[in-house]
Amino acid sequence: MEPTYPDNSEPTGLNRRALLRGGVVTGLGALVAAAPVFARPQATAAAAPGGPEPSAAELKLTKFKDPLRTPPVLRPRDHGGHDELTVRMVTADVTLHSELPPVTMWTYEGVYPGPTIETTSGRPLRVVWENRLTGNIPVTAVDFGLAKGPSPDPLTNYPGTDGCQEVPGVADLSPWAAVHVHGMLTGGGNDGWMENLIAPGDVQLSAYPNNQAATTLWYHDHTHHVSRFSVFAGLAGMFVSRNAEERALDLPKRDQEVPLLLSDRNFGLDASGALTGRLVHKVEMVGAQRLMRPHAGPYTLVNGVVWPYLEVEPRWYRFRIVNTANSRIYRLMLLADGRPVPGAFQVIGTDQGLIDKPVPVEGALNLSPGERAEVLVDFSAFRGQALKLVNTLQGVTPGAFDKRNDLLEPDVMQFRVTDRRPATRFTLPSVVSPTFTRVTHDDLPHDQPGRWVVLVGPGSANMPELWEMEEIDPAGITFPSAGIVQVQDAQGAVKTLRRTSMAYDDGNAFTAAHDGVEIWKYLNLAAAPHPMHIHLAHFQVLSRENYDIGGFDRVTRGSTRPVAFKSASVLEAHELGEKDVIRVGTAGQITAGPNGTPGELVTVAVRFPVVGRGVHHCHMLEHEQHMMRPLVVTPATHMHAMHAMHAMHTGGHH
Structure with missing residues (x-):
């Protein structure tokens, strides 16, 4: 060939x-x-x-x-x-x-x-x-x-x-x-x-x-x-x-x-x-x-x-x-x-x-x-x-x-x-792609929790970190605790998140269903912006919001008070279509001060049209090896069978 x-x-x-x-x-x-x-x-x-x-x-x-x-x-x-x-x-x-x-x-x-x-x-x-x-x-x-x-x-x-x-x-x-x-x-x-x-x-x-x-x-x-x-x-x-x-x-x-x-x-x-x-x-x-x-x-x-x-x-x-x-x-x-x-x-x-x-x-x-x-x-x-x-x-x-x-x-x-009259004329079209549609409320899953990915400044390895999180009950937790982040949304509701994975070779990879739709929330607690890329998938950006991240203790690596919603941002022109990379954090000058850039929460609706083992990671190549995690997309029937067998072996069936 x-x-x-x-x-x-x-x-x-x-x-x-x-x-x-x-x-x-x-x-x-x-x-x-x-x-x-x-x-x-x-x-x-x-x-x-x-x-x-x-x-x-x-x-x-x-x-x-x-x-x-x-x-x-x-x-x-x-x-x-x-x-x-x-x-x-x-x-x-x-x-x-x-x-x-x-x-x-x-x-x-x-x-x-x-x-x-x-x-x-x-x-x-x-x-x-x-x-x-x-x-x-x-x-x-x-x-x-x-x-x-x-x-x-x-x-x-x-x-x-x-x-x-x-x-x-x-x-x-x-x-x-x-x-x-x-x-x-x-x-x-x-x-x-x-x-x-x-x-x-x-x-x-x-x-x-x-x-x-x-x-x-x-x-x-x-x-x-x-x-x-x-x-x-x-x-x-x-x-x-x-x-x-x-x-x-x-x-x-x-x-x-x-x-x-x-x-x-x-x-x-x-x-x-x-x-x-x-x-x-x-x-x-x-x-x-x-x-x-x-x-x-x-x-x-x-x-x-x-x-x-x-x-x-x-x-x-x-x-x-x-x-x-x-x-x-x-x-x-x-x-x-x-x-x-x-x-x-x-x-x-x-x-x-x-x-x-x-x-x-x-x-x-x-x-x-x-x-x-x-x-x-x-x-x-x-x-x-x-x-x-x-x-x-x-x-x-x-x-x-x-x-x-x-x-x-x-x-x-x-x-x-050039200083000459062009040979042809072009009119900006009012419609570019008649088949493209923005996702609506009805397109989104409302019966499952979203994924949380928290981006954190340099830790013990002196490199920024990507934390995969799960929502937990805060009862009995002492704040601040390493890997525990609380987030207060625009309605005042507080979620408590616990880190489940961080290093590339940690277990518990995100597993998504083929042809499924998931909501992913990227929360940036770091001073620098991070362009986040998902393999085996494409997504639309739902929102970009500003958050007060002053409650996150960078030494303890956990929140002393909830990271809190401040205001909604407007999506940029190139963020309105189908994407596979989204910047989380300011694109401008990183300001001086204890928290650097304002915290941002970017929410995306992810589709998974193909099957296999891939990754999601920061596309700043100097960060890639430290901010990368495996991602698995599997047929929905396999996922259902996996859950059923797991339930059977853990006492769900006798």
């Missing part, structure tokens, strides 16, 4: 398959970057607006110098009742910026990001993921920190490893892999279980039903304990599913449908202070306890290009945006003349597909790691102008830097709007 490329995806004179067959692709990334077919066709205008700009002096690269690349497209071959595809993992040298030496990366098919896999919804897909990686992981992992607390200008803002120490064990990581198609509703045996690793020369065979809505997914490495380094090394790409409903919409297409895969990186320096192109994973360890801050790199990449530009016509565009960063939350704004463009983004799709109607974004579009959004943007009012897409923070002027919060260079990319 050879990979299938579109006719225009293979550079003239480049025998891609011959280069890939050897397992190591030296220089392919540079060839790909230089090949015209990988850059979007540039509009012919008398004088293009905008142009290159200097970045912060310490970063040494020019912004908006290189055009945005579009990843090549892989389309599977028809094999009768299903489609088939082979995707190879290879070590390759990739050009990320024209002023940066080629960067050695682990890739899918020799490019970063990997090729966009494009499929038709309803066509079952079988993929051979073939491991041809070579060498140890091409990442230098270092950390640094001050015993007295966080730095006001952390070294994560800058390239190089001066002032840092190497993280032991990373340099020797060999190329094992496990591929997860994030958001694909497939059984546990095909989900890319993170301990079912394949070595170089081996293959992972995965069958995907691919019967979900037209949507934007992504695929990435999911190796247990290692994903923060393997994804950083380059193992990520987009997966697109299309269907007849989407095609009938006549949305912007071809050059006006643009993928934007966001990520951040850092690079090494040589003895002279010049950038080497070596990937550097650098994190700050705060205080005497050495608490790890989530990774944040100073260089923003879009489709594998550092601070690119894109020439666009003065017309509507469709952007598929994926946050593939390890841990950085992107709060995206479009600026014209340095000022935000009101309602610039019209959200038409979320993680799991199109929504019923376009929803304008007021303020920033907040995407945490793993989240996706499809947006429409109208450039027609900006003929002959240059606009910037920026990452910003709450309380910071859009486009301004903030060193304390790892935002030395806020720019993401530049749009250069």
